[in-house]
Amino acid sequence: MKILVPVKRVIDYNVKVRVKADGTGVDLANVKMSMNPFDEIAVEEAMRLKEGGKATEVVAVSCGVTACQETLRTAMAIGADRAILVETDVELQPLAVAKLLAAVAKKEGPQLIILGKQAIDDDSNQTGQMLAALLGWSQATFASKVVIGDGKATVTREIDGGLETLDISLPAIVTTDLRLNEPRYATLPNIMKAKKKPLDVVKPADLGVDVAPRLSTVSVAEPPKRSAGVKVADVAQLVDKLKNEAKVIA
Amino acid sequence: MSSYVAPLKDMMFVLTELAGLDKVAALPGYEEATTDVVEAILDESARFTGGVLAPLNWSGDQEGARWADMAVTMPSGFKEAYARFVDNGWNALGGNPEHGGQGLPKVVSAAVQEMWKSANMSFSLCPLLTLGAIEALELAGTEAQKAMYLPNMVSGKWTGTMNITEPQAGSDLAAIRSRAVPQGDGTYRIFGQKIFITYGDHDMAENTIHLVLARTPDAPEGVKGISLFVVPKFLVNADGTLGPRNDVHCVSIEHKLGIHASPTCVMVHGDNGGSIGTLVGKENEGLKYMFVMMNAARFAVGLEGLAISERAYQHAVTYARDRVQGRAIEGSPAPVAIIRHPDIRRMLMLMRSHTEAMRALAYAVAAAHDAAARHPDAAQRAQNQAFVDLMIPVVKGWSTETGNAMSYLGVQVHGGMGFVEETGAAQFMRDARITTIYEGTTGIQANDLMGRKIAREGGATVKSVIAMMRETQGQAAAQPGPAFAAIAAALDGGIDAVSQATDHIVAHYGKDVRSVAAGAVPFLQLMGNVAGGWMMARAALVAQGRIDAGDADPFYPAKITTARFFADHVMAMAPGLAREVIQGGASTLELDEALF
Ligand SMILES: Cc1cc2nc3c(=O)[nH]c(=O)nc-3n(C[C@H](O)[C@H](O)[C@H](O)COP(=O)(O)OP(=O)(O)OC[C@H]3O[C@@H](n4cnc5c(N)ncnc54)[C@H](O)[C@@H]3O)c2cc1C
Numbered sequence: 061m062k063i064l065v066p067v068k069r070v071i072d073y074n075v076k077v078r079v080k081a082d083g084t085g086v087d088l089a090n091v092k093m094s095m096n097p098f099d100e101i102a103v104e105e106a107m108r109l110k111e112g113g114k115a116t117e118v119v120a121v122s123c124g125v126t127a128c129q130e131t132l133r134t135a136m137a138i139g140a141d142r143a144i145l146v147e148t149d150v151e152l153q154p155l156a157v158a159k160l161l162a163a164v165a166k167k168e169g170p171q172l173i174i175l176g177k178q179a180i181d182d183d184s185n186q187t188g189q190m191l192a193a194l195l196g197w198s199q200a201t202f203a204s205k206v207v208i209g210d211g212k213a214t215v216t217r218e219i220d221g222g223l224e225t226l227d228i229s230l231p232a233i234v235t236t237d238l239r240l241n242e243p244r245y246a247t248l249p250n251i252m253k254a255k256k257k258p259l260d261v262v263k264p265a266d267l268g269v270d271v272a273p274r275l276s277t278v279s280v281a282e283p284p285k286r287s288a289g290v291k292v293a294d295v296a297q298l299v300d301k302l303k304n305e306a307k308v309i310a
Numbered sequence: 311m312s313s314y315v316a317p318l319k320d321m322m323f324v325l326t327e328l329a330g331l332d333k334v335a336a337l338p339g340y341e342e343a344t345t346d347v348v349e350a351i352l353d354e355s356a357r358f359t360g361g362v363l364a365p366l367n368w369s370g371d372q373e374g375a376r377w378a379d380m381a382v383t384m385p386s387g388f389k390e391a392y393a394r395f396v397d398n399g400w401n402a403l404g405g406n407p408e409h410g411g412q413g414l415p416k417v418v419s420a421a422v423q424e425m426w427k428s429a430n431m432s433f434s435l436c437p438l439l440t441l442g443a444i445e446a447l448e449l450a451g452t453e454a455q456k457a458m459y460l461p462n463m464v465s466g467k468w469t470g471t472m473n474i475t476e477p478q479a480g481s482d483l484a485a486i487r488s489r490a491v492p493q494g495d496g497t498y499r500i501f502g503q504k505i506f507i508t509y510g511d512h513d514m515a516e517n518t519i520h521l522v523l524a525r526t527p528d529a530p531e532g533v534k535g536i537s538l539f540v541v542p543k544f545l546v547n548a549d550g551t552l553g554p555r556n557d558v559h560c561v562s563i564e565h566k567l568g569i570h571a572s573p574t575c576v577m578v579h580g581d582n583g584g585s586i587g588t589l590v591g592k593e594n595e596g597l598k599y600m601f602v603m604m605n606a607a608r609f610a611v612g613l614e615g616l617a618i619s620e621r622a623y624q625h626a627v628t629y630a631r632d633r634v635q636g637r638a639i640e641g642s643p644a645p646v647a648i649i650r651h652p653d654i655r656r657m658l659m660l661m662r663s664h665t666e667a668m669r670a671l672a673y674a675v676a677a678a679h680d681a682a683a684r685h686p687d688a689a690q691r692a693q694n695q696a697f698v699d700l701m702i703p704v705v706k707g708w709s710t711e712t713g714n715a716m717s718y719l720g721v722q723v724h725g726g727m728g729f730v731e732e733t734g735a736a737q738f739m740r741d742a743r744i745t746t747i748y749e750g751t752t753g754i755q756a757n758d759l760m761g762r763k764i765a766r767e768g769g770a771t772v773k774s775v776i777a778m779m780r781e782t783q784g785q786a787a788a789q790p791g792p793a794f795a796a797i798a799a800a801l802d803g804g805i806d807a808v809s810q811a812t813d814h815i816v817a818h819y820g821k822d823v824r825s826v827a828a829g830a831v832p833f834l835q836l837m838g839n840v841a842g843g844w845m846m847a848r849a850a851l852v853a854q855g856r857i858d859a860g861d862a863d864p865f866y867p868a869k870i871t872t873a874r875f876f877a878d879h880v881m882a883m884a885p886g887l888a889r890e891v892i893q894g895g896a897s898t899l900e901l902d903e904a905l906f
């Protein structure tokens with residue numbers, strides 16, 4: 061079976077995020093960009109399924125600007141066989157990405173699509189779910205374990221207060237949680253080989269998808285700075301402040 | 311402990327803008343080293359070194375390598391980290407493709423190795439020695455020796471060592487006494503004691519391949535009678551499997567100031583009938599091969615000075631942002647983070663600017679090495695080789711002395727916590743200390759620079775480098791603004807200083823060698839400061855070009871400021887150093903030895 065792994069190019073997790081002075085968004089000029097960490101987990105899971113004989117081909121897909129090619133090369137350095145870039149300079153929102161991925165999925169015919177549960181830039185946590193709805197496939201989100209069986213997948217999910225195990229029929233959508241696996245480091249030979257693996261570039265129009273944003277951003281601001289703490293005289297004063305100033309206890 | 315974040319942006323800047331990565335990638339055999347591939351390699355190397363090697367730096371220091379029952383056990387985690395290092399192909403980065411290497415140019419491996427060394431210097435010494443041993447076998451080994459050893463050494467499955475030093479033979483290799491007795495079957499039996507052997511024994515690999523200097527029975531005295539041998543820990547059968555344990559053993563390890571995780575071994579050959587080895591190259595030519603390999607090894611140790619400065623700098627910046635102490639000198643409502651204090655700024659700028667200058671010089675030398683090896687034009691090859699030969703003692707001597715000075719500043723920024731081990735700042739200072747000693751002390755580098763590299767050829771190469779520096783100086787002088795005025799003026803003074811000191815050396819080396827040699831280390835320092843300042847001036851010019859073209863990346867103005875700082879604070883010392891070289895010999899030598 062074929063596995064499709066969408067990967068997103070996001071601000072590197074080591075970078076201290078700064079809001080643009082005009083409040084229109086996050087300043088991305090001259091900052092290091094990397095693959096969304098949840099997507100690394102997705103690529104890793106696909107590789108493990110391939111290495112375990114459950115999959116025959118792993119295809120990485122990214123939607124966005126030309127530089128997303130680097131992210132796709134990273135996926136291929138980890139082991140993906142080939143890559144597709146849906147290239148556009150338009151700001152992409154989860155619905156647009158889900159439509160693009162649905163169109164790619166119809167062409168490619170994968171049995172499984174593994175996505176990150178969310179991207180660390182906008183934390184939307186929507187793309188996988190929307191994609192499942194658009195394709196009419198089963199979905200298992202927040203996966204911490206994936207076992208492929210005959211025509212089905214058994215997925216353990218991280219839910220509030222515990223774990224839930226679902227059997228879903230293939231083709232299906234799985235989104236990864238942090239504990240699904242620990243992504244490997246790419247080997248030097250594979251980094252060199254990644255350059256030679258095929259990378260196709262298509263445009264949203266080729267897929268017949270309108271990617272125009274549906275949401276508009278009103279403003280982006282830094283979280284309020286933590287103000288300095290105060291010393292309390294005794295427990296009674298502490299309880300009083302928690303009750304009447306912080307209002308965290310009744 | 312602190313984390314290590316590889317300075318990818320400066321590395322790529324230096325590679326592409328100063329070292330000429332594109333020109334290196336145009337050399338035959340280096341076609342794969344395109345900017346995008348190199349960037350992908352450095353990216354992953356940054357992840358690996360930050361995630362796997364750096365976390366073991368502090369624990370490795372605290373735990374140290376241990377010796378018992380004639381064998382060394384590495385600190386926790388090292389064996390597993392080494393296995394991942396090998397499995398992921400990092401050891402093979404620059405290796406010959408014929409033996410399984412990736413064949414990447416030296417300029418790329420310089421950047422990757424800087425990361426190994428910053429992340430964990432003790433760990434990095436293992437591959438450093440393996441790469442040295444590979445170089446020896448590539449240079450002079452027979453086809454059979456290469457086939458037997460190189461594939462496993464290039465991959466890193468087997469590691470290598472250099473068995474050179476003996477108790478009476480450190481800086482002076484002519485004093486080597488180990489004996490090699492031919493057995494008549496093409497093999498030799500080796501007898502002798504070697505000391506200070508880095509990774510002479512350890513538990514990270516299944517075999518260790520020792521390169522050993524020894525004398526054959528009728529070898530002439532002195533340097534002309536030393537031969538090179540390859541002696542494996544486990545003999546290798548014809549089919550490549552491991553045979554019996556050879557008669558070479560680690561009988562103890564040293565207790566040291568730093569690099570605690572790197573085992574420094576006393577190796578005894580021949581307690582039980584002689585360790586079995588084969589001759590590498592021709593008899594009595596061992597030192598000749600050593601000298602060729604030395605360039606690579608000395609360059610690599612120079613990178614250690616750069617790498618430890620980078621790590622100490624990152625550590626110091628983190629602390630300086632965090633530590634609140636005292637109000638600002640101009641007054642402030644509350645105590646401030648110490649990074650606000652001008653003197654802390656001075657120290658951080660010294661660390662930053664020296665680190666960037668060392669990186670630029672080292673990578674430029676690495677690129678020249680690649681051109682010297684692969685350029686299609688013989689004249690270009692020779693010219694680049696001359697540049698490399700001149701600059702190797704500078705990269706080694708200057709960068710390691712500077713690495714010490716910068717890790718010292720790192721401690722100072724930490725105040726009392728720098729002196730206390732828990733912050734880790736002290737480890738960098740302790741680890742840096744060895745770098746000016748092994749692979750030829752600073753004194754030996756300075757003698758090499760002054761004698762072999764300058765006086766012997768009447769200063770021809772250094773004069774051609776001075777001409778290149780003058781060209782950069784002219785470009786800086788043509789730029790408007792106070793930063794370039796300061797850079798151009800300091801570079802002008804620096805070049806004059808090098809030029810005058812060089813003239814002095816060339817004129818007096820023959821007649822008054824003792825007095826000239828007394829100024830060897832100040833001259834080395836002078837060359838380093840000015841060559842580093844030259845590189846920083848080049849960097850500033852590139853940065854200005856970017857700014858003029860409309861690039862708003864704050865990296866570029868920061869680069870110009872850093873270059874100006876280096877001019878104001880470091881190149882400013884050049885005239886004084888030149889005076890030390892020119893006038894300082896007499897007072898150095900005047901006192902009667904008995905008065906000490
Ligand atoms: C941790 C560690 C690891 C090492 N690893 C290895 C290894 O893997 N393999 C190996 O073979 N060796 C190794 N060495 C040995 C190292 O290369 C020598 O220590 C070094 O060459 C200096 O020799 P020495 O210690 O005998 O000092 P000496 O040669 O006795 O030098 C003492 C001082 O005299 C000065 N001096 C000596 N001769 C001259 C001269 N002609 N002109 C001016 N000054 C001079 C030196 O600069 C130095 O300041 C290692 C040493 C250490 C400490």
Ligand SMILES: Cc1cc2nc3c(=O)[nH]c(=O)nc-3n(C[C@H](O)[C@H](O)[C@H](O)COP(=O)(O)OP(=O)(O)OC[C@H]3O[C@@H](n4cnc5c(N)ncnc54)[C@H](O)[C@@H]3O)c2cc1C
Pocket residue numbers: 633635636637648651652653654722723724725726727729730
């Ligand atoms: C081994 C040891 C023994 C000691 N013994 C004693 C003892 O017996 N009794 C005792 O009371 N204390 C003792 N001390 C404490 C010692 O005096 C302090 O460590 C020292 O005064 C530095 O203070 P600090 O460590 O808080 O560093 P910090 O004050 O935090 O300094 C950190 C860095 O910031 C710089 N800095 C701080 N303020 C300014 C400023 N205003 N302008 C410019 N730069 C500034 C410093 O120069 C330093 O580089 C000892 C410390 C050690 C390590």
